[in-house]
Amino acid sequence: MPKFGVIVFPGSNCDYDCYNALKNILSYECEYVWHEEQDLSDFDCVVIPGGFSYGDYLRTGSIARFSPVMESVKSFAEDGKPVIGICNGFQILVESGILPGAFLKNNSLKFVCKWTNLSVENTDTPFTCSIKPGEIIKIPVAHGEGNFYIEDHSLDDLISSSQVVFRYCDENGTPAVSSNPNGSVHNIAGICNPSGNVIGMMPHPERSCEDIIGGTDGKLIFESVFSWIESN
């Protein structure tokens, strides 16, 4: 059975949410991985959870990228194994150069915590392969620095190579400015690396895995990667 590893940094605070979604709700095998560990050979998928690693000092994710486990995450990713960074996890992947771009403060300057609609732009990744093309999914965001930025020419490359995976949109799937919670370029909510096995997303799929808390679309992300691992 595929086994998930949830990395824990000092200051991670969605680690238990991820563990709970994977282990208790979806009944997958899952273990925590302390950021000083370096052996990821037991795992089939690595989850870098949200939070405020190292208190967000200097820049979000900038210090966590030097944790010993990140070298192992890098080689895990280079081996083509699936890695997902959620919120602060996305920021860490960007700071470590595993994914392109950078993060700025939300254009509202406020911490934004709300449900967002996402259009799934690429259903050909391990984390989106169980989602139908064109499907709109509902997943909440909670961040102060989710304003994804990338230079124009690199944005064109991202778009043309299908590395834009999720975009903020309205209920009909239109990527309206009013649906963008943070001012990110091109309404980007999530991207992947060129080979698609590493995904970063600001919205929290682990917080939308139960009806009792408002929705279950987040399960699609984890179910996708579970079936992708089983069939590979």
Next chain:
Amino acid sequence: MNKYFVKIEVKLKPLVLDPQGKAVSSALNNLGYNKVKNSRIGKLIELNIEGDSEEEVKESVTEMCNKLLANTVIENYSIHITEDVNA
């Protein structure tokens, strides 16, 4: 070994939108300082550091900036080195 005092200014690149700077310039305008047309917010990092020469310190601090202190995707930095008179 000499002692040096280093100031590093980290600023968002000119083309990168600065929401904090925008909020500050509009707050200043609201206070009646209408001549303020723009504001940008950056960071000032100070280091007390030892080294054999200013060149050596500069080389080492440049490496620190590229590795950690600045994110060169969105930020520029400048380094100012003086002898540490208080050390």
